[in-house]
Amino acid sequence: MKRCDIYESLNQVHKSSNRSRINQIKKILLDILSNVPYKEKLLDKLQKINIEFSDKSFIISKYKIDKSELEYTKACYINGSIYFFGDNICIQTALHELLHSLQNEKWDNLGIIKEGLIEFLSAFILYIAKNNQSAKQALKCTVSKHNTVCSISERLGYSKGYSFWASIYLKLLEEYKNKEEGNLRLFNEFLRILIDFNSDNTYLKDLLEKLSDKSDIDEVLAFMDGDIREKYEYIEQQMYYNVFERD
Numbered sequence: 001m002k003r004c005d006i007y008e009s010l011n012q013v014h015k016s017s018n019r020s021r022i023n024q025i026k027k028i029l030l031d032i033l034s035n036v037p038y039k040e041k042l043l044d045k046l047q048k049i050n051i052e053f054s055d056k057s058f059i060i061s062k063y064k065i066d067k068s069e070l071e072y073t074k075a076c077y078i079n080g081s082i083y084f085f086g087d088n089i090c091i092q093t094a095l096h097e098l099l100h101s102l103q104n105e106k107w108d109n110l111g112i113i114k115e116g117l118i119e120f121l122s123a124f125i126l127y128i129a130k131n132n133q134s135a136k137q138a139l140k141c142t143v144s145k146h147n148t149v150c151s152i153s154e155r156l157g158y159s160k161g162y163s164f165w166a167s168i169y170l171k172l173l174e175e176y177k178n179k180e181e182g183n184l185r186l187f188n189e190f191l192r193i194l195i196d197f198n199s200d201n202t203y204l205k206d207l208l209e210k211l212s213d214k215s216d217i218d219e220v221l222a223f224m225d226g227d228i229r230e231k232y233e234y235i236e237q238q239m240y241y242n243v244f245e246r247d
Contacts, residue, residue: 004141004148006134007090022051025094028134032091035129038188041195045101050081051094059083077101090150091138095122104197111215116161119152120169121190123162127244128187143242152241160217160236165190166243167231172203183244 010025026046033042056070063078070076075084075093077100084093099118107114126139141148152159169186176182189201199205214220221229234240 004090004137004150006137006141007149010089010091011087018053021089022053025089025091026051028091029094029098032095032125032129032132032135032138035132035135036125036187037128037184038191041102042098046098048080049098049101052081052083053087053089054083054085056085059085088149090141091134092122092126092142092150095125099194102195104195106197107194109213109215110211112158112161112217113164113211113215113220114161115158116163116217117165117190117194119158119162120165121194123152123241124169124187124190124244128183139242145239145241153239159239159241162241163232163236164217164220166235166241167228168204168207170231170243171228172201 010021029046030043033039033046036042056067059065059076059078060067060070070085073085074088074090075082075097077083077097080101082094082097082101096118099121103114103118107117123139123142126135126142129135130139138150141150142152144151145153147154152162169190172186172189173179173182176185189199189204193199193204193208197208199208210223211220221232224232235243
């Protein structure tokens with residue numbers, strides 16, 4: 001597995017207390033999110049959210065969760081708190097769980113489609129904030145073709161959901177002559193569909209209506225046009241996750 005410097009710095013468990021590590025990751029998230037547009041809801045949620053280290057067995061007992069739901073997870077968001085399991089903590093995972101805290105309830109039953117959107121938005125945030133050194137390091141780790149602790153290719157098959165939303169992003173970005181303007185507008189739209197399950201973009205609005213209760217990626221791809229399926233297959237098969245810097 002490839003080295004990830006920012007992960008290693010956050011997981012020096014013998015040198016820092018859990019409270020110190022929690023304060024550190026909150027500070028890093030604050031610095032990153034301060035560099036993205038439409039950040040008010042993200043920053044407000046970060047200020048209010050509780051972050052803890054916990055054992056899975058305790059969370060399963062406390063919230064009456066089926067243990068299979070947490071079997072392969074490194075963290076989870078429940079009732080205003082992010083719980084990290086064991087000593088593994090990374091920026092991508094923290095962003096992922098923070099975004100879960102903002103998701104509209106209509107996403108609850110959409111499985112990998114929902115998780116893929118959150119994976120994509122996490123990477124999108126890191127890309128937009130890449131002038132921040134922590135964001136730049138975390139993005140490199142996240143979109144790496146090689147497995148790192150926090151890479152998309154390492155995470156529970158979420159890559160399929162990521163590749164789906166990345167293909168939608170690439171299709172919509174083609175409509176903008178100015179890539180920077182396109183990224184800002186599309187980031188707003190993707191964030192809005194997570195929070196409001198709605199969009200001003202006709203294509204995204206129509207897509208949300210078609211998603212209904214579908215959670216299987218193949219079922220969703222079946223009604224997408226050939227261009228989207230082709231983009232999806234390329235991203236997924238080639239592990240081409242850094243779609244943001246595509247020429």
